[in-house]
Amino acid sequence: MWRGSPYSYSYAGLERLLQNHFSAPRRLLQVHALLLTSGALSTSHATAAFPYNCLIHAHLRLPATPSSPLCAPLRLFSAMLAAGARPNGHTFPSLLRSASASGPATTALHAQCLRRGLTADRFVACSLVSSYGRAGRLARDACKVFDEMGIPDLASSNAMLDVLCIAGDLPAAREFFELMVERDVVSWTTFISGLSRNGCHWDAVEVFRGLLADSDGRLGEATLVSVLSACANLDGAEGLAVGMSVHAYVVRHGVDLTAFLGTSLIDMYGKYGKLVCCRRAFQIVSEKEVCTWNALLSALANHGKETEAVVKFNMMILGGFLPNQITFLALLTGCARAGLVEIGLYWFEAMVTEYKVTPMMAHYGCVVDLLGRAGRFTEAIKTIERMPFMPDASVWGALLGACKLHGNVELVAEIGRKLVALGPQQSDRYVTIRNIYLEDGNWYAATRMGEVMHEAGIKKTAGQSTVVFHSTAIP
Incomplete structure (x- = not known):
């Protein structure tokens, strides 16, 4: 070398x-x-x-x-x-990226920039705005640096829009976006992504339509990924219709289906259970990555094709791909739903010993679900006791579902006490406990659970209806 x-x-x-x-x-x-x-x-x-x-x-x-x-x-x-x-103008942007999670570090670097007269450098100033915003110091510091620029350029405005979205101040982000004298595809993509990250998925789709009306140019990968993410999180046929229109745009304009874009497309179709479309999109992705396999495995495991998910997982391993936490979560979910107890337990062990992947709460929840569905309650409880952290409502909920499946009323009371101790956010699980008691004929316990819910201010989640309007196809 x-x-x-x-x-x-x-x-x-x-x-x-x-x-x-x-x-x-x-x-x-x-x-x-x-x-x-x-x-x-x-x-x-x-x-x-x-x-x-x-x-x-x-x-x-x-x-x-x-x-x-x-x-x-x-x-x-x-x-x-x-x-x-x-240090020069090329030194501090990289340093500020490394310090973006720390307000004090950003302040110290800002002082170094001031000492060397580099704050007038737009590249440095833009990095300061981003770093302060990501460190949670939007109002006092990021806005001050931005205001001191005088007439900001497009890159600085995009950085300010991004930190407003990161801070979750969507009204300010929308006002800022609408007042921007100049906007490019980065501006639109930043706002679309920010809306979707903050749960405003339908608004993200509407802004995307505004981009289509405003731009004559070809859309980039990041923009398409952002709107597909929003579509995947919408309810009902509307999100699927928009997502399919985005897919049509990709095909019509010959956009290369990279691993990044392909994963988003598979994930979108997977959320709506369109497994045929998932498989086709997966086949088209030329350079697959672990995230691409994860999206396919999750779609299969969550929509009744658990055995196929296990087969695809083995193909992934044979292909030389290294599974990560998300891969094993999809695999264990599929094993639990298909009743593949021994296979699931084997891979959970291999995840830790062979692949050195640290289990998260969700992995333990899958193992508890796997054992509980098989009626192996003693092993499920031992798994909970061996967890390196306190079990949350998802783990107890998995065990509760197994109790309902097998009619294990004796264990329900203990799970109920654990859920009550975790707080009043689990209304659906309290209702499940009450219904188990009612099905068992234990009217006293069911009434008592209703009183506990009332005392804690817990209300049953009301059913909701959705009215779907037809969307305008994306050109």
Whole structure:
């Protein structure tokens, strides 16, 4: 990779070396290690910002792990200052991205920008707005930086729109969006995605239609993914109709079905149980990734094709894909619903021992459901007792469903006490407990559960009806 002593290389040579390996972050970190061990960062060319800028950005492109924490860029920045290198407008955007979860870190970097007169740099100012907004300091700091820009450019306005959406201040985001003098596809996509993330899925679809009317250009992948996500979360046929129109747009305009876009399409069809469409979309995705398999597995497991989900999971493993938490959640869900107890228990064990995937609450809930449906209550309770955290309502709810299935009234009382202790948010589960008592003929217990619900202010969720209007097809 690098032959000879690093001291024999000029700064231009070092720059070329870093540029050549910039697309491979882990290899770039190997270069970093060599620079440190050889003392190259202590030589005269260490006073230039470029090597540090590249190395800081390389750390950002790596996933945060104990061996490569997100604070590594900040440590590099300290080393940069100690070596006498002068940070520039390319240094701080990467640093601010690494500090975006920390208000104090962002403030400290802001002070460094002010000291060096870099806040007038639009790239730096835009990064400050984003960092303050993501750190939850929208009103006091992000807005102040934005206002100090005078006449903000489009990129800065998009950053401000994004942090308003992240903060969940949708009225302010809508007003800001409508007042923007100039908008591009990033502006529209940011607002659509922000609406959907905050649960305003129908509003996201309406804004998307506004984009279609406003733009003559071809829509990008991020825009299509955002609107498909909104469609997947809508109720009734309306969301499916819009989602199918988006799919038609993809086909008609020859948009490449990447893993990112394909996953969103499979997920959208999966939410509506359109398994034939899921399979077809999956086949079309040329470069499949783990997320693509996860979307298909989840669709199959949640819509009566549990055995097929297990088969697809085995195909995924044979294809060399490494399953993650979402993969195993879909697999265990399918095993529980299909009654594949031993297969489910085997993969739950393999998830931890072989694949080193840490189980979440939902995984334990699936195992409890798996055992409970099979009537293996003793093992289900032992699984709950072995959990490394306190079980939530979803876990007790899985056991409650098994009690209803097998008529295990004795265990219902204990589950009821656990649910009451968790709070009044589980109205449907309290109703299930009362109904189990009624079916068993235990009128006293059923009446008592009704009194507990009344005392806790719990009301049965009212049924709802949905009126579906026909949507305008997407051109």
